[in-house]
Every structure is written in C-alpha cells, then in structure tokens.
Amino acid sequence: MVTSPTDSETETDPDDETSGGDTDRLSSGIEGLDTVLGEGFLRGYHYLIRGTPGAGKTVLGWHFLVADDGTGALYVTFEERPEKIRRNAASLGIDLDGVTILDLSPEGRSFVEGGSYDVFAPSTVEYEALTDRVRTQVEASPPARVLLDPVTQLRYLAPDEYQFRRELLSLMDLLTEQGATVLFTSQASPVTPDSDLQFMSDGIVELSRPNGGRVLEVPKFRGADVATGPHAVVLGHSGMSVYPRVVPDHDERPFVRELASSGISALDDLLHGGIELGTTTLFSGPTGIGKTTVAALFLIEAARRGNHSILYHLEEKPATFVERCASIGSPVTELLEAGTLDVVSVTPSLLTVGEFLARVQTDVTDETTFVMIDGVQGFEKLTNLSAEQEELSALRSYLTARGVTVVLTDEMPNVTGDFRPTKSGETAIADNIVFMRYLEFNGELHRAIGVLKKRTSDFEHRLRQFEITEQGVAVGDPLTGLSGVLTGDPQWVGTDTEREEVL
Structure with a gap:
C-alpha cells in the first residue's frame, strides 16, 4: 500500500497549460516510480535521467525498455558494447534479449568512412554519421520506447555546443514524431554541466546518493502532476525498487475520544x-x-x-x-x-x-x-x-x-x-x-x-x-x-x- 500523489503534494511545469490533462501513459517498469509519476511517463515525451555516477540511471532505463517485454524498444548505447550491457542487466534479473540495441560505442563506430574510430578524427563528419545512423534505425522500425545512454558522449563529439543542441533536438523531434517515448541519460560534471539538457527535456528524473543510500526526485514533469520527493531507491538482485515518500491523507478521521x-x-x-x-x-x-x-x-x-x-x-x-x-x-x-x-x-x-x-x-x-x-x-x-x-x-x-x-x-x-x-x-x-x-x-x-x-x-x-x-x-x-x-x-x-x- 503506497500513497498516491495529491494536488498539494505535487509539482508541475508552470509554463505548461496542459497540466493534468494527458492520461496516455507508459509504465516505467518500476511500480514505485509509476506511483511517483502518477502511472508512468507520458507517451511521446522525452525525459532526462540525470544523477551522480552509480546512482542507477542506466538501470532505470533498462526497466523502462523491458516494461513491455522489450517489444518495440530501442537502446542506443554511446558507451558500452551490447554484450556487456546484456550481461550486466542479466545480473540484476533484467532480460534485454527482446530489446534492439544500436551500438554507437567507440568500438562500434567502424561504420564511419575513413577507417577506425579516432576521437581526433573530423568530428563533424563522425557526429553527423552517428545521428544519421539513429535516424535510419528509427525510420526503418519506429520504436515505442527509446533509451539514449548517455547523450553526454554526443556532446564530446559535437563540434560545438550549438551543433550538439541542434542535432539532439532534431533527433528528439524525430523520435517523438514517430510516437516514441524517450529517456536519455546524462553524466554531468562541473566541466560539462547539463543545464541545457534540463531545459530541453519534458521532464527530469534525478538520482542521487546522500547519506550512504540512493534517492530519486522529479523536479520537472510537463503535462501532469507528480509526487514530490525525495523517494528512496534500492538497487538489488531484482534491479531497481522505488519507495514513494509517505504522504499523510488529508481527509483525516474526526477525533473521537475513546x-x-x-x-x-x-x-x-x-x-x-x-x-x-x-x-x-x-x-x-x-x-x-x-x-x-x-x-x-x-x-x-x-x-x-x-x-x-x-x-x-x-x-x-x-x-x-x-x-x-x-x-x-x-x-x-x-x-x-x-x-x-x-x-x-x-x-x-x-x-x-x-x-x-x-x-x-x-x-x-x-x-x-x-x-x-x-x-x-x-x-x-x-x-x-x-x-x-x-x-x-x-x-x-x-x-x-x-x-x-x-x-x-x-x-x-x-x-x-x-x-x-x-x-x-x-x-x-x-x-x-x-x-x-x-x-x-x-x-x-x-x-x-x-x-x-x-x-x-x-x-x-x-x-x-x-x-x-x-x-x-x-x-x-x-x-x-x-x-x-x-x-x-x-x-x-x-x-x-x-x-x-x-x-
């Protein structure tokens, strides 16, 4: 039994005129997180998953991908090879076999003309090749769920910040036009902050590790109400569990002296x-x-x-x-x-x-x-x-x-x-x-x-x-x-x- 979000315990985007009006949802794959979000992510929106290293950003994304047995799910990896990803997910009881994985990790970028991957190769050519490959995959088989993990790698390859934001927004528009709901992870640092990604996203799920544990908060969520945090997070043999913050009922029973x-x-x-x-x-x-x-x-x-x-x-x-x-x-x-x-x-x-x-x-x-x-x-x-x-x-x-x-x-x-x-x-x-x-x-x-x-x-x-x-x-x-x-x-x-x- 967990408490449901109520009007006085929620936070929405003040600029969004459709707050609370859209009920078409996709489950996050995590029961407690669905409760926090009010039944899941809004279909056709894109969400930033950010947080400190080891907080559970990628694991959250894995749960999202397999919420429908991996059917219509696309995982675009910019960092690790598919074999390692599937093995790590399996260790947490998450089966990614039904998920399409597009490998854009450094080892998987051999499709770029001119030979092997080189971080000092002409970045504009390689960057456009990367985003074009995602477009080709999406247009060939439109996905319902997409995880881009982590988009920070695209920032490193982009010739400048303007080009990075332009291409990423264009990619997000393509995905959502195809009816996809997108999660994209960020590994922010003092040198490369992700404040621009926060503005670009329809919602933000933030993971952190205070006091020796993990917590989750949702500071932004366009189009619907969410339960304010922090909410406890546990990573175990069954993956991620989210425990919504306890919220007292507002309709308290009248006091009767007994x-x-x-x-x-x-x-x-x-x-x-x-x-x-x-x-x-x-x-x-x-x-x-x-x-x-x-x-x-x-x-x-x-x-x-x-x-x-x-x-x-x-x-x-x-x-x-x-x-x-x-x-x-x-x-x-x-x-x-x-x-x-x-x-x-x-x-x-x-x-x-x-x-x-x-x-x-x-x-x-x-x-x-x-x-x-x-x-x-x-x-x-x-x-x-x-x-x-x-x-x-x-x-x-x-x-x-x-x-x-x-x-x-x-x-x-x-x-x-x-x-x-x-x-x-x-x-x-x-x-x-x-x-x-x-x-x-x-x-x-x-x-x-x-x-x-x-x-x-x-x-x-x-x-x-x-x-x-x-x-x-x-x-x-x-x-x-x-x-x-x-x-x-x-x-x-x-x-x-x-x-x-x-x-």
Whole structure:
C-alpha cells in the first residue's frame, strides 16, 4: 500500500497549460516510480535521467525498455558494447534479449568512412554519421520506447555546443514524431554541466546518493502532476525498487475520544483512564528500565480484545520479547497464533527508511488499531534517513490519519542525573509522553514512572513507583514523600511511616 500523489503534494511545469490533462501513459517498469509519476511517463515525451555516477540511471532505463517485454524498444548505447550491457542487466534479473540495441560505442563506430574510430578524427563528419545512423534505425522500425545512454558522449563529439543542441533536438523531434517515448541519460560534471539538457527535456528524473543510500526526485514533469520527493531507491538482485515518500491523507478521521487501556488500573490512572485511540504516545527512559514491557501492555491488551496490533522491534529479536513476556506472566504466544498481534524484527543497517516505511504501509490493514516502533534510536540508523528525521513524523501522521494508535519507545543515555524526557526531535510528534526514571536509595535502584504531557486531557501530576516481577508490571500508589526526582538528586521529605511504605 503506497500513497498516491495529491494536488498539494505535487509539482508541475508552470509554463505548461496542459497540466493534468494527458492520461496516455507508459509504465516505467518500476511500480514505485509509476506511483511517483502518477502511472508512468507520458507517451511521446522525452525525459532526462540525470544523477551522480552509480546512482542507477542506466538501470532505470533498462526497466523502462523491458516494461513491455522489450517489444518495440530501442537502446542506443554511446558507451558500452551490447554484450556487456546484456550481461550486466542479466545480473540484476533484467532480460534485454527482446530489446534492439544500436551500438554507437567507440568500438562500434567502424561504420564511419575513413577507417577506425579516432576521437581526433573530423568530428563533424563522425557526429553527423552517428545521428544519421539513429535516424535510419528509427525510420526503418519506429520504436515505442527509446533509451539514449548517455547523450553526454554526443556532446564530446559535437563540434560545438550549438551543433550538439541542434542535432539532439532534431533527433528528439524525430523520435517523438514517430510516437516514441524517450529517456536519455546524462553524466554531468562541473566541466560539462547539463543545464541545457534540463531545459530541453519534458521532464527530469534525478538520482542521487546522500547519506550512504540512493534517492530519486522529479523536479520537472510537463503535462501532469507528480509526487514530490525525495523517494528512496534500492538497487538489488531484482534491479531497481522505488519507495514513494509517505504522504499523510488529508481527509483525516474526526477525533473521537475513546480510551485504550493497558490492563493495569494504576497505570491507566496515571493517564486519566488510558491513552486516546488515534494518538501518538512516547515512552522514554534509560536502558533496562522497562520501556518496551510497559509500552507493549497497550498492544497486548488491544490484541486480547481482538484488535490487530503490530510491534516493530528495531533493537531486539522477537523471540526475546516473547520470552520476556512469558517470564512476567504475560504470554503472547496465543495472540501471535491468533493473528491479533504481530511482532516484526527489523535490522536498521540492512534497510533504507523507504523500505521500512513501505513495509509498515503494507502491514497495516483496516483492522489495525496499534502500531509500536520499539527503539526510535534504531529508526535513526535506517539508511537514507534525513537529518531532521521527517520520515518518522510523516509515518506517524500517515498512521494516525487512519485511526491507528502509535506507540514509540526512546532510550535516554543517562541512568540517573539531569532529567531529559526525550530527544529534541520526538517531543513535537508525541501527543503523550510517559517517562521512567531510576531512583537510588541506600544502594538500591528503584523505578518511577510519570506523565509529562497529554494533549487531549489532563493527567496525574505525581510520580508512581513501579516494579516488573514474575507476576507482571505492578504500579504503586503516587510517591508523595520524594522531592527532586527530576533533578537527579531525590530527597525524602515525607514521614518515616511513608518511607517504609514506599521503600
């Protein structure tokens, strides 16, 4: 399940009067890219595919050529021999056997009169011979799909920039007049920029490699709306995959205050009855204090009531979670077998943020009421994550717009000491913040839990002590005899009797 482009999330050429009017499309051969483009490339248009070396420009073109089993597809190569091209494509599971390849690589230019290829031969003669050969091929067998890869090589052979642009525009006109849709790749550099090609094209697909991954954007697309980027790109054994950026729905469900219980009355009392459905709750605290255990209570209780819940572990194996639940008297095996609870393991270092968000969108159904991401710190390790972590905010908005209740856990670095409820980025996206602290008395560690924020209602403003035992999570009465817990220097201010009851 991926989101579709909407008017407020698209960008078009301001000079194009036909925006949104043409629906005759050709698939790009990549499902996610078709979603970004609004069902594919417009038939009879020509598009520049540009980007850094290794970003995937040629692979994108291969997918485009074989989208119709290679029927009516022409590949004009100015750089590599056909044998090498077919071999490289096959290594990614892309079969180019049905594609006509016109070899205009240096080794394949022996058709030029005067003998073997020489970059210092009369360039005008050779340049015209190259473009004429393309014309001859196109007129003999008009193609539906064309890839010119890379046209930068033509620039090097052209006698001057004017001649290059003139011949290329003439070639594009010929191809589109024959009904072809054309992709042409560019290898721009500071010495040879491709700004002229950007102006000449009907659209631009730009690939780049920030933060150790790949992303795709469409800054220009005449004649139709497209989804704004960046969109995550993955190159694997099956070629290229594109994961459209998560866009929240604009028709959010009206908020109806309905509370979800944790199954523990004292914990619910802290939150004045529980957490509201369709909100986002963040549980924060130092390592080992019980964030996952306490936060998962809401999912487990919902699953017991027959509502579907999904828990994504970004820092822990599902088997560990299941065993830990069993050890505190909260077996979840039956819920897993019944399908009301799903526990999913995610290895952040092996996934891009786009892949993870796409996985969540696919997993979430109309029956899903809770989604928990255990380990925001693990989310931060996903490849291609933006510096502002806007993807987490977008995912949260996407889910809550569908009425899904979101639960997050965040590990704070300090076991004791100065109080920090969350990292700076997560505070804004959370409707509710539940924090946990360690307390040290007489050489013993104790746990305390409190609520810092609740947007939709009031909450209990006192801390409570809690324990995790073989019988489960036990939350005690409010701590009334302690002062200075949040400063990292708790002091006892109550009576001796109260002290004995608490400690």
